[in-house]
Amino acid sequence: xxxxxxxxxxxxxxALALLRxxxxxxxxxxxxxxxxxxxxxxxxxxxxAPRRPAAVWDDARAVAARAGRxxxxxxxxxxxxxxxxxxxxxxxxxxxxxxSFDTSAMDGWAVAGPGPWAxxxxxxxxxxxxxxxxADGEAVRIATGARIPAGATAVxxxxxxxxxxxxxxxQADRVVLHGQxxxxxxxxxxxxxxxxPATALVTPAVLGLAAAAGYDELSTxxxxxxxxxxxxxxxxxxxxxxxxxxRDALGPMLGFWLRALGADVIGTRRxxxxxxxxxxxVTSSSADLVITTGGTAAGPVDHVHPVLRKAGAELLVDGVAxxxxxxxxxxxxxxxxxxxxxPGNPLAAVSGLLTLAExxxxxxxxxxxxxxxxxxxxxxxxxxxxxxxxxPVVHRAERVVPLHYNGPAMLRGIAAADGLxxxxxxxxxxxxxxxxxxxxWSQAGSGGGCFT
Numbered sequence: 404x405x406x407x408x409x410x411x412x413x414x415x416x417x418a419l420a421l422l423r424x425x426x427x428x429x430x431x432x433x434x435x436x437x438x439x440x441x442x443x444x445x446x447x448x449x450x451x452a453p454r455r456p457a458a459v460w461d462d463a464r465a466v467a468a469r470a471g472r473x474x475x476x477x478x479x480x481x482x483x484x485x486x487x488x489x490x491x492x493x494x495x496x497x498x499x500x501x502x503s504f505d506t507s508a509m510d511g512w513a514v515a516g517p518g519p520w521a522x523x524x525x526x527x528x529x530x531x532x533x534x535x536x537x538a539d540g541e542a543v544r545i546a547t548g549a550r551i552p553a554g555a556t557a558v559x560x561x562x563x564x565x566x567x568x569x570x571x572x573x574q575a576d577r578v579v580l581h582g583q584x585x586x587x588x589x590x591x592x593x594x595x596x597x598x599x600p601a602t603a604l605v606t607p608a609v610l611g612l613a614a615a616a617g618y619d620e621l622s623t624x625x626x627x628x629x630x631x632x633x634x635x636x637x638x639x640x641x642x643x644x645x646x647x648x649x650r651d652a653l654g655p656m657l658g659f660w661l662r663a664l665g666a667d668v669i670g671t672r673r674x675x676x677x678x679x680x681x682x683x684x685v686t687s688s689s690a691d692l693v694i695t696t697g698g699t700a701a702g703p704v705d706h707v708h709p710v711l712r713k714a715g716a717e718l719l720v721d722g723v724a725x726x727x728x729x730x731x732x733x734x735x736x737x738x739x740x741x742x743x744x745x746p747g748n749p750l751a752a753v754s755g756l757l758t759l760a761e762x763x764x765x766x767x768x769x770x771x772x773x774x775x776x777x778x779x780x781x782x783x784x785x786x787x788x789x790x791x792x793x794x795p796v797v798h799r800a801e802r803v804v805p806l807h808y809n810g811p812a813m814l815r816g817i818a819a820a821d822g823l824x825x826x827x828x829x830x831x832x833x834x835x836x837x838x839x840x841x842x843x844w845s846q847a848g849s850g851g852g853c854f855t
Contacts, residue, residue, distance in 0.1 A: 457722035457729055460758060460791040460825075466720050467733055467759045471766025474691070474739040480620045483613060486605045488665060489623035490769035495599040495609070498617030501591040505551035508584045512564050512573055513537060513545040513555040520573045522566060527552060542573045551585055558584035592616070602769060624769035626667035630690035631657050633673045634681065634697045635747065636704070640673070652749045652814060653696045657756075661694070663843035664761055665768040676704035686714050691740060691767060694760065697747030699730045707732070707744045716742065720759060724790040724828075727811030728754030733763070748811040754793050757823065757840055777836040778803045778824075784837075786830030795820035796839065803839060821845040 458466065478492040506529075507513065513527065514520050516539035526544035527534045537543060537554040545551075545558060557579050566573050592598060598612060605613075605623060613621060631654070638651040651673070658668045669690055674680050676698070685693055698707040711718065711734050719741075720733040728751035732744040741763060745755040765772065781802040784794055795816040796803040803824055808815035817823075822845055824831075825838040 455718075455721050457724040457790075458720050460723055460725045463720045463723040463725075463733075463758055464762045468762040468766050468772075470719055470733065470735065470741060471763040474741075474767055476769075477625055478622055479625050480622050482620055483610050483618065486621040486623050487607065487610060489605050489621075489626060491599065491601050491603045491605065491621065492624055492769070493622045494597045494601050495603065495613060495616065495618075495621075497592045497594050497596045497598055499594050500589040501615060502586050502588055505588050506586045507545045507547055507549050507551060507558050508586050509558055509560045510547050511545060511558050511560040511584065512542045513552055513558055514542045514573070514575075514579065515539050515552075515554045515556055518542075518573065518575055518579065522571055522573050555585075556581055560584060602771065604770060626665055627691040627764050627767040628669050628689065629661050629666040629692045629694060629764075630669055630688045631661070631671040632681065632684055632693060632695045633657075633671065634676060634695060634706075636676045638673065653745075653747075653752055656749070656814075657694060657696070657752070660753075660756060660843070661760070661764070664756075664764050665770055666692070666764050676706065678706040678710055681706050682710045682713055685710060685736060685742060688740075692760070692763065693736070693740075693742040695742065695744045696752055697745075699732055699744040699746055711736070711742070723758055725754060725758060726787050726790045726792050727751035728758065728793075729790060731755035731759055733759045746811070749814045750795075750809065750817055751811040753817055754823075757793070773841070775838055778839050779834050779836050780805065780824065780831055781833060783833045784824065784826050784831045786826050786828055789828050791828065792826040792830075793823040793840070794826055795822075796824045797821050803837070817842075 481489070507527075512520075515537035518540075520540055520542035523537070523541050523543040526546070527549045528546050529548035531549070533550055534543070534552040537552045539554075541554075542559075543552065551558070559573075559575050559579060563576050564573055565576065598616060599609065603609065605621065633651055633654045635651075637648050638654075639648050640651055640654070642650075644650055654671055654673065658671055661668050672684060674684060681695075681698070685695075695707055698705045701708075714736055716734040716736040718732060718734050720731070723729050723731055727748065728746050730744075730746050731751075731754070732742075734742045734744070736742050743755065743760045743763065745752040745760075778796075778798070779802050780796075781799065781804045784792070784805050786792055795806040795809050797806060797819065798804075798821050803822075805824065806816040806820055809817075820842060822839045822841040825840065827837075831837055
């Protein structure tokens, strides 16, 4: 599948050219963390068990998806207003005909037989009881959505009819066709028709259809419950960085991102670099998925691996051959309960979200896998010798433009991006097709100037 249609080039080349002079980002292990915890693995430590080889990026995503599918399934019945964003577990079957009676599609006149017509007093309004029968040659005023009187053969729009001065006789300005502007009972569906299959995502339009079809509740897969644990002694929640302290970039970002992926975020907690506090938080959480930030490497305050061992967790993915973000991990910490450990650097954490959390949450929520597509690169992208790279891009004139400021600690590139290009080891040439991971809120090609 090729790239989605995008707007024409918008003159952003000058901005891009200026930013090409920016110095290249340092290697990941040299980049200071900006969201808590160590950036990349350091020297081996007696605190850590021997690591298995990092998983290939595609394989890691497949493991995460399988973990989600293997978790016990759940279903619940919820009021319509609580079902938005969840997935149907039963087909949406019409409980009534739609419309449930013959209705007027327009404001105008209900008429019986050929004209001219004698005008009956009164009128027919929506929501009122059944009107009296019209005899041949009679007309009565009718409102949009009102029930068609028995005997009526057509509706004439107000602007297409005229009455005499005494308002006792009606004539049409054009030919009147039998059944015109009448919505017959069952035009949209009959009672028992399947309107949507199980596995359909409940969108605002689905809620409207369900209400019209007679539903007060829907049977859906509940959103997976997620708790976020932001780790780090160095993190500030407000004000400017100072005295070796930095702002927490992940706490404000992750909850909204996870909700966009279909999760119910039940809380965000900030913890100091304390192994005991982390162990207590992980083992006491009621969430289906615990997300941690930082602490996944092998530094002196990287407590995630030791805590998982103490908790008796099973490591399903321990490192992924992807840049940024290769010290990410996925563990099963109980029946149907998982933990995704994200690196502390913000863009590395985004990489972990899309690599491990997204496929896991998608399966837990019963959502379908997004349709993958490719797009040609406008510029060459340097690759890592052995690892996949995820590079922020924008859609421009049927191509994708790689954005600068794409180091693991940087958010400037991803903040302006439509998605991430999946660049295989070794890099990609200009014009080469690459897979694109859309961001949940992106509208390809809709942006104005390119700022990174």
